[in-house]
Amino acid sequence: EIVLTQSPGTLSLSPGERATLSCRASQIISSNYLAWYQQKPGQAPRLLIYDTSSRATGIPDRFSGSGSGTDFTLTITRLEPEDFAVYYCQQSGSTPRTFGQGTKVEIK
Amino acid sequence: EVQLVESGGGLVQPGGSLRLSCAASGFSFSDHWMTWVRQAPGKGLEWVANIRRDGGEKYYVDSVKGRFTISRDNSKNSLFLQMDSLRAEDTATYYCASGTYSHGYWGQGTLVTVSS
Numbered sequence: 373e374i375v376l377t378q379s380p381g382t383l384s385l386s387p388g389e390r391a392t393l394s395c396r397a398s399q400i401i402s403s404n405y406l407a408w409y410q411q412k413p414g415q416a417p418r419l420l421i422y423d424t425s426s427r428a429t430g431i432p433d434r435f436s437g438s439g440s441g442t443d444f445t446l447t448i449t450r451l452e453p454e455d456f457a458v459y460y461c462q463q464s465g466s467t468p469r470t471f472g473q474g475t476k477v478e479i480k
Numbered sequence: 481e482v483q484l485v486e487s488g489g490g491l492v493q494p495g496g497s498l499r500l501s502c503a504a505s506g507f508s509f510s511d512h513w514m515t516w517v518r519q520a521p522g523k524g525l526e527w528v529a530n531i532r533r534d535g536g537e538k539y540y541v542d543s544v545k546g547r548f549t550i551s552r553d554n555s556k557n558s559l560f561l562q563m564d565s566l567r568a569e570d571t572a573t574y575y576c577a578s579g580t581y582s583h584g585y586w587g588q589g590t591l592v593t594v595s596s
Contacts, residue, residue: 373542407582409525416575416589417517417525422582429584460525464581467539469515471525 374399374463376472384480391448393475395461400441402465408437408446411474412457420459421446451477482506482585484576489590496566496594502559502576502587510534510554513580516561518572519589528574529561543569566594 375398385391395406404424409417419428421437424444434449448455456479461472488500502514515530529540529550538550549562559576571594577583 405581409583411525416586417583418586419579419582419584422584428582462525462527462582467530468541469527469530471517471527474524 373468374401374466374470376461376463376470378459378461378472378475380475381473382476382478384478385451386480387451387453389451391446391451391455391477393446393448393459393461393477395439395444395446395472397442397444397463399466401444401463404440405464406437406439406444407462407464408435409460409462410455410457411460417460448477453479482578484578484585484587486574486576486587486590489574489592491593491595492566493596494567494594497562497564498566498592500561500563500574500576500590500592502561504557504559504576504578507578507585509557509578512578514550514552514559515577515579515583516550516559517575517577517583517586518570518592519575520569520572523572526572531559563592566592568594570594 379394406424408421411417425437458474483505485503516528531550547565551560573589575589576587578585
């Protein structure tokens with residue numbers, strides 16, 4: 373099983389600042405099948421990024437993904453008020469398709 | 481509009497069973513792998529199981545193998561999760577989601593509580 377470790381656990385930032393979220397895998401993720409999701413309280417997760425760097429439909433270009441192998445990054449260039457949420461990475465290179473434990477982006 | 485609507489959650493005693501359903505509409509259900517993901521109260525997301533378009537391949541997380549069974553009925557655009565021998569640690573909101581390598585569509589979830 374591939375273990376995904378997200379860091380930091382919590383990121384305290386102000387609107388307009390840049391957010392950099394890390395996701396590190398215990399093994400190489402096949403075909404860079406790494407996705408990022410955003411979840412707000414009481415809501416289902418929303419797909420932001422798939423295949424490491426492709427933005428899902430309707431996702432603003434302030435969200436970007438990068439990385440390869442075992443190290444992946446989600447960057448939010450300028451935080452908007454609606455971006456404060458919990459973010460999860462997920463790998464689909466092997467089964468079980470594991471999630472990271474999440475990074476909470478909170479208002480400073 | 482794509483919709484995934486889960487149902488079947490509720491309160492069940494340890495050792496009991498529940499069958500979750502997910503009704504899909506607005507997309508070609510039979511063309512997509514489908515997945516169940518759960519989230520314990522206040523915790524992160526956990527992938528539970530997925531099933532191939534035709535139902536011919538099924539995969540499970542180790543913690544539910546032998547107790548949960550994923551299935552689908554493409555004629556009714558429906559996904560199911562039969563949960564047997566339920567444990568307290570299975571308490572969670574269960575989401576169905578579509579997609580092979582990432583999940584662009586999710587339902588709103590159904591809460592399963594395992595408690596005596």
